[in-house]
Amino acid sequence: MPPTIEATGLRKRFGKTAALDGLDLVAEPGQVLAVLGPNGAGKTTFVRTVATLLRPDGGELRVAGHNVRRQPAAVRRVIGLAGQSAAVEPAMTGRENLHLVARLFGQDTRTAKANSAKVLAQLGLTDAADRLVRTYSGGMRRKLDLGASLVGSPRLLLLDEPTTGLDPRSRIELWDAIRGLVATGTDVLLTTQYLDEADHLASRIVIIDHGRTIAAGTPSELKQRAGRNVIEVHVRDQTDLPRVAAALAALDHGEAQVEEATRRVSVAVEAGTDRLRQALGSLDAAGASVDDIALRPPTLDEVFLALTGQALEQAPDNAAGHPAA
Amino acid sequence: MAIVAAPTQRSATLATSTLGIAKRGLLKYLRTPQLVVLGTIQGALFLLIFRYVFGGAIGAGGLDYVDFLVPGFITTGILFSGMGAAAGVAEDLQQGLVDRLRSLPIPRSAVLAGRALADTAVLVWGLLITAGIGFAVGFRLHGSLTDALAAFGLLVVFGFAFEWLFLTLGLFAGTPQAAQGLALLVFPLTFVSSAYVPVETMPGWMQGFAEHQPVTVMVDAVRVLTQGPAAEALLGHGAHFYVVRALAWSAAILAVFVPLAVARYRRG
Numbered sequence A: 001m002p003p004t005i006e007a008t009g010l011r012k013r014f015g016k017t018a019a020l021d022g023l024d025l026v027a028e029p030g031q032v033l034a035v036l037g038p039n040g041a042g043k044t045t046f047v048r049t050v051a052t053l054l055r056p057d058g059g060e061l062r063v064a065g066h067n068v069r070r071q072p073a074a075v076r077r078v079i080g081l082a083g084q085s086a087a088v089e090p091a092m093t094g095r096e097n098l099h100l101v102a103r104l105f106g107q108d109t110r111t112a113k114a115n116s117a118k119v120l121a122q123l124g125l126t127d128a129a130d131r132l133v134r135t136y137s138g139g140m141r142r143k144l145d146l147g148a149s150l151v152g153s154p155r156l157l158l159l160d161e162p163t164t165g166l167d168p169r170s171r172i173e174l175w176d177a178i179r180g181l182v183a184t185g186t187d188v189l190l191t192t193q194y195l196d197e198a199d200h201l202a203s204r205i206v207i208i209d210h211g212r213t214i215a216a217g218t219p220s221e222l223k224q225r226a227g228r229n230v231i232e233v234h235v236r237d238q239t240d241l242p243r244v245a246a247a248l249a250a251l252d253h254g255e256a257q258v259e260e261a262t263r264r265v266s267v268a269v270e271a272g273t274d275r276l277r278q279a280l281g282s283l284d285a286a287g288a289s290v291d292d293i294a295l296r297p298p299t300l301d302e303v304f305l306a307l308t309g310q311a312l313e314q315a316p317d318n319a320a321g322h323p324a325a
Numbered sequence B: 001m002a003i004v005a006a007p008t009q010r011s012a013t014l015a016t017s018t019l020g021i022a023k024r025g026l027l028k029y030l031r032t033p034q035l036v037v038l039g040t041i042q043g044a045l046f047l048l049i050f051r052y053v054f055g056g057a058i059g060a061g062g063l064d065y066v067d068f069l070v071p072g073f074i075t076t077g078i079l080f081s082g083m084g085a086a087a088g089v090a091e092d093l094q095q096g097l098v099d100r101l102r103s104l105p106i107p108r109s110a111v112l113a114g115r116a117l118a119d120t121a122v123l124v125w126g127l128l129i130t131a132g133i134g135f136a137v138g139f140r141l142h143g144s145l146t147d148a149l150a151a152f153g154l155l156v157v158f159g160f161a162f163e164w165l166f167l168t169l170g171l172f173a174g175t176p177q178a179a180q181g182l183a184l185l186v187f188p189l190t191f192v193s194s195a196y197v198p199v200e201t202m203p204g205w206m207q208g209f210a211e212h213q214p215v216t217v218m219v220d221a222v223r224v225l226t227q228g229p230a231a232e233a234l235l236g237h238g239a240h241f242y243v244v245r246a247l248a249w250s251a252a253i254l255a256v257f258v259p260l261a262v263a264r265y266r267r268g
Helices: A043-050 A071-078 A092-105 A109-122 A136-148 A169-182 A195-201 A219-226 A240-250 A274-286 A298-310 A315-320 B013-031 B035-056 B065-092 B097-102 B109-136 B145-173 B174-190 B206-211 B214-227 B227-233 B241-267
Strands: A007-013 A019-027 A032-036 A056-061 A081-082 A155-158 A187-192 A204-209 A212-218 A229-235 A257-259 A265-270 A290-296
Touching: A007 A043, A019 A032, A019 A043, A019 A056, A019 A204, A019 A212, A032 A043, A032 A195, A043 A056, A043 A155, A043 A187, A071 A081, A081 A136, A081 A274, A092 A109, A092 A136, A092 B013, A109 A169, A136 A169, A136 A274, A155 A229, A155 B174, A169 A187, A169 A195, A187 A195, A195 A219, A204 A219, A204 A298, A212 A219, A219 A274, A219 A298, A229 A240, A229 A274, A240 A257, A240 A265, A240 A274, A265 A298, A274 A290, B013 B035, B013 B109, B035 B065, B035 B109, B065 B097, B065 B109, B065 B145, B065 B174, B065 B214, B097 B109, B109 B145, B145 B214, B145 B241, B174 B214, B214 B227, B214 B241
Parallel strands: A032 A187, A032 A204, A081 A155, A155 A187
Antiparallel strands: A007 A019, A007 A056, A204 A212, A229 A265, A229 A290, A257 A265
């Protein structure tokens, strides 16, 4: 069986900007692949290229063995796309929306009807199925949009930032829905700015930036390289910063990041709460006065820093929009 | 995939996909009461204003002003509803619906064809309403019933042709607001025509444009077909003259804007 997605030296320019700048990526069958990267890294361009909405300028891209440039119709038969906005018709019911897409996939009326009902049930939308979509909440619309990408029984599901703009609760519901699909064996390509999203859903993560792959691996591989968790300490007195940094750095032989402006020190540590306990002890021993201490998963910019030695340009933006960070 | 029965390798045919997309367009219209009610009321109001407020001051040769006005009013109504079509397609583009449709295994022409079909159906509905109001305020047919039906058929053809112009505008505009802005070109086309006043009453330089643009020809075709000899006398030519030219304009509009819209749609 050919790889689900195989990109080699993929290029796409918009004017002077190279959105994809020689991207290499392989997704094997049976995988949920997360493409992780900051805003403007080329994630959406990549998904749109896989979905045959954009033609690459150079390089090669095969989807289930079909060349996107020469066999776009064959590619469209194996994919289901859910973009960044909920592309469903507000003036139709949930059921009508799915039925229409199923019909457009070439299913006869009976099959379309049965598949719509199944997908609605699977996403927990059966009760709302016969209501107009304009009465749905944002989370329900996204779910229905996901359903629309499913109802044609695609081999590969393309999800472009599926939870962007959702409140934390809808986000978790959508994660559950996506995990449910994965359990049924659909291949998924999803893009996200959030490490925890990739971690929750994906069996493999590819980190891209400036249109190029900069790291790839399983979530645990990447997190091991990036440090599994982060201890963050808010220091009361600026003069304590070096002492705190030294105490934290000693925990896991890691390098402590000091932010003078916000009087914050952070360090990557191994999993579990043991390290947090140790940190409290060594801070006490160092005699530093601490405002606040927390154990949290690494943010995308910390992963970046660990993997590339380079800070993300718009790292603060990425972290700020992240409800779980 | 396990959750869904009978995975298909087939693609939907052009007819199935066009009709499916047309159905969506119709449902959207029918289930948005603002569109139906406001559109109808607005049309009726303007017809009444022209008929009773301006009408008394406008001479229309040998025709009653109401008989002169209604063919023009119905024809230009096509263009005014086209503004909505341009905004509609731009909205679909912006909200990602067009992306979804372009990622489906359907003929790419189906999306635009379905849209054009639905919008034209909505237009026919509007034509019937406007004609009904026209008859209520004194409009009468002075030609044969066959000619009147031919006029109706012509209006549907114009509507379909102009729909492609508006689809193209909407696709190029990108946002509904920009589409509304571009669609303002409707005003010179409708007002600088024979729709509401005889062209001879305009300044000379304006007559040049008014006489040679498609709306005038289409309005006059409908006028001659519905008003018979009196309109022929006023306008100077018979039905054949106007109908042939109106159809030629429709064909020309289609020949330019169908390929443009399809090319723009394909490019994404």
